[in-house]
Amino acid sequence: MTELLWGRRPPPSRGPKPAMTLEGIAEAAITIADADGLDAVSMQRVAGDLSFTKMALYRYVPGKAELVAVMTDQAIGLPPEHPGLAWREALQAWATDLFAAFEKHPWLLHSTVGRRVLGPNELTWMDRGVQALAGSGLHGGEQLDSLAVVAGHVRTIAEQSLTMPGGTTGSTEEDITSALVEVLSTEAERFPALATALQSIDGNQNQGLTFGLQRIFDGLEVLITARTSAPAGSQPA
Amino acid sequence: MTELLWGRRPPPSRGPKPAMTLEGIAEAAITIADADGLDAVSMQRVAGDLSFTKMALYRYVPGKAELVAVMTDQAIGLPPEHPGLAWREALQAWATDLFAAFEKHPWLLHSTVGRRVLGPNELTWMDRGVQALAGSGLHGGEQLDSLAVVAGHVRTIAEQSLTMPGGTTGSTEEDITSALVEVLSTEAERFPALATALQSIDGNQNQGLTFGLQRIFDGLEVLITARTSAPAGSQPA
């Protein structure tokens, strides 16, 4: 797995030249996933789109899990650069870019669940994020934990707002929201706080990303300023 | 889907009495998922564990997606009650309870991705969370967005820290971390910020949940105190 993701396969010396490349295979798979969802990515279809037999892919990829891993890292790509920003603006840009990546490839939400081996592109994303917090005064673990909070929030909002083509269920966007509204209208007494909260929503939708980011950044700023004023250790409770 | 999750199926009048219940089927499926992961849950195995044929399940469940939805809501269960807490402590307890639920059923991380129809238990979780923020001065949309931040962070930490039995890859916990360490040691120059951040980690692992929650709560507190001091509308930039 690590060899594949990090391009550490030894180049073949003898034998016929490969007719495909790992990147080309992953690109075809990404195209399929973008169009019809991750579940539509099968070995047969990927091979068919490349005009090859299914088993030919197994010369390049040990199995489907590895193909998905390569797809994931390739689809995430490299993060855009935003040099010369303070930590807050840098993190804001980082989060917006990550959200855009999820928007471009919604199936990434499925392929990035759970612990897994990270590819070079994904590690570069992490490095950029940590880099944004490098001069903030937080130490290493805090930088990583802070980045996890930001990345998790981006994931959450992406899950809420994105349409999933070929996802787990075939439910339409309207079906889900209408079902929620219908249930909450008939059984509002079971969820009083939720019902009143939903009633007071007027038109401020799609603000979840920036709202959450501002809260997270405010919370980080509290810690950072406290850390800066009292440099080491003793932090007032 | 909504009828199943919310128990709105009309009770049968004539004919033989059903030998199974929807809850029993979901319970068997949950047992399988807890033991061997969500991928191990197949109609055949669930039916076999109940000593029935696969097709008998389709009398109770229209398809596998619906079974997973019922499983999910049933496994999440009802949130524990913590009456009489201020919003910060209430949210802290809520997040800890949610983390415990993910710890008990790691496959929930897979089954709760993407937009879907929520079940009654899950809606009760949301209601409790909103309830914690009801008297905080935030309006409805902000309460929901804040809860999304907290829930997203719990998800993120759960994904990082949990072992996935029978997940997507068969990689062991040690394999993943050792692969990361090995890559970062050989190509540290490509990820300078990440490398230095990881070096400065000593023993403060598993603090990601509480660390992130404190940052989020601090950020919420900034907004809440600003909202309380200046009651409506005009918020200083």
Place this chain on the structure above:
DNA sequence: CCTTACTGTGTCCGCTGGACACTGTTGCGA
């Protein structure tokens, strides 16, 4: 009592990921 609604079974289908043996192709070493 018989009709009718309902439960559970058996059979079949297309699809999936993958193992394996096979043919064809290419480069290196003798």
Place this chain on the structure above:
DNA sequence: TCGCAACAGTGTCCAGCGGACACAGTAAGG
């Protein structure tokens, strides 16, 4: 120059999956 070994791509086969459908058995209502 030639043969061997390494490698690429194909064809065949398999178990398992979700699911459609027809069927037999059962229980309640008219």
